[in-house]
Amino acid sequence: MTVAQSIIDRLVVALDVPTGAEALALARTLSGRAGMFKVGLELFCAEGPAFVREVQKAGPVFLDLKLHDIPNTVHRAMEALLPMNPSLVTIHTQGGPAMIEAAAQAVKAHRQRGGRTQLLGVTVLTSLDREALARLGSTAEPGDLALHLARLAKACGCDGVVCSAHEAASVRDACGAPFHRLTPGIRPGGVATQDQARVVTPAQALREGATWLVVGRPITQAPDPAAAAQGILLEMAGA
């Protein structure tokens, strides 16, 4: 069965493998079955900016470095990243309003020069549950905190947030549909949750209003990654 391009475009595959060679092989294997490839800290630290340009030959890149530092440092790091022209970049919203605004200012200037990067703020990591937040000193429910941080991200100039799909509908309702919801923590039925705490199935994530689904290990560690991606796309198509 063929899957509509509009569904394929919403699947982001996290290339969380140790080497550039493995990541490029995976990206080529998955060509036509993903709308974007995520390059995260592991790969970026190992391979650097030239590698991002290599992956961009296989598809648009989500550069997920989750910057979190004082405003000046994040602004300058963002300025250094933007010439790669990734489709999406991330910061941690818990860096605070001035830090988010500093990142947004750099992205805005990049777009005024013709760039196309969009800025997403990470709300509450999908690996965190209520107990983990309590140990961090917060009495908030993860969903409530994620919604609060999404409102802050919007007010400070982000184009969307990273959140669990459990929160996607409330973020959409509070911040508007054009404000993106990129949702990791995706697990097809029967697949181990591993270190993720707030998980949903691919179909559920789409029904909840996720803009993009980020999937790593359920595809990259599958015996046949192309077949695993196809299975997820079919589930998304039937949502």
Ligand SMILES: O=c1ccn([C@@H]2O[C@H](COP(=O)(O)O)[C@@H](O)[C@H]2O)c(=O)[nH]1
């Ligand atoms: O809250 C967050 C933010 C980012 N991620 C990233 O998404 C992928 C998920 O990988 P899986 O193997 O499908 O669990 C990974 O690259 C994380 O860095 C996240 O999981 N949660």
